Amino acid sequence: MKPAQLLWRLFEMDQEIQSVQQAIGEVRSKLGVSRPVQEARERLAEAERRLKRAQQQQSELDDELAQVTQKLAASEKALYEGQGRHPKELQSLQEEVTYLSRRSSRLQESLLEVMEGLEEARQEYQRAQELLASVEQEWRASQGALAQELEQLERRLGKLERRREDWASMLAPEHLRLYDELCQRKSTPLARLQNGICQACGIRLPVAEVQRARDTDELVYCSQCGRLLVAE
Numbered sequence: 001m002k003p004a005q006l007l008w009r010l011f012e013m014d015q016e017i018q019s020v021q022q023a024i025g026e027v028r029s030k031l032g033v034s035r036p037v038q039e040a041r042e043r044l045a046e047a048e049r050r051l052k053r054a055q056q057q058q059s060e061l062d063d064e065l066a067q068v069t070q071k072l073a074a075s076e077k078a079l080y081e082g083q084g085r086h087p088k089e090l091q092s093l094q095e096e097v098t099y100l101s102r103r104s105s106r107l108q109e110s111l112l113e114v115m116e117g118l119e120e121a122r123q124e125y126q127r128a129q130e131l132l133a134s135v136e137q138e139w140r141a142s143q144g145a146l147a148q149e150l151e152q153l154e155r156r157l158g159k160l161e162r163r164r165e166d167w168a169s170m171l172a173p174e175h176l177r178l179y180d181e182l183c184q185r186k187s188t189p190l191a192r193l194q195n196g197i198c199q200a201c202g203i204r205l206p207v208a209e210v211q212r213a214r215d216t217d218e219l220v221y222c223s224q225c226g227r228l229l230v231a232e
Contacts, residue, residue, distance in 0.1 A: 201225035
């Protein structure tokens with residue numbers, strides 16, 4: 001096989017290796033916590049905070065209502081057993097009973113609202129838990145498939161790199177150095193020569209140039225685009 005043909009095969013191998021490396025990078029970027037999982041976790045955390053706030057509010061209202069109820073019962077008892085008390089004292093007790101009764105009513109109304117909010121918070125928390133479980137299940141399944149795909153790609157890359165070493169070993173050191181220099185200058189440093197036409201720039205080349213590329217081991221470059229020609 002001519003040096004130009006060996007270099008073309010090496011170039012094809014490098015293109016394939018680059019494609020596999022790109023695929024590996026894309027798969028690795030998808031590994032780890034996904035955006036939907038992160039969003040579901042944030043939603044659950046917010047639902048939990050809301051639930052705890054509602055529970056705390058209910059607990060505080062329950063405590064306050066219990067205290068008011070206890071004071072109201074004591075004041076009512078004192079009022080009903082108020083025979084012999086001074087009229088001003090009885091009036092003060094009546095005012096206290098009235099105030100505590102109103103306070104108890106307001107607390108009960110507030111408690112009812114908080115309990116309704118608490119139920120909504122519980123339902124939202126449950127929905128957030130179910131959503132996270134569903135999203136994480138899908139995510140784990142996809143992670144398993146991605147991990148398997150990554151393993152296959154890495155095995156394929158290893159085989160390609162070993163094959164590339166075999167092809168590179170067939171080339172003279174000066175040809176390998178030349179190939180590296182060409183790759184640094186152009187993303188596509190080689191071009192097929194078919195029917196006397198450079199397949200990179202589409203120019204028909206002189207007959208002598210075509211014959212040299214076909215019939216000798218000499219490295220021939222396209223006089224138009226400067227790429228190394230690889231004859232059929």
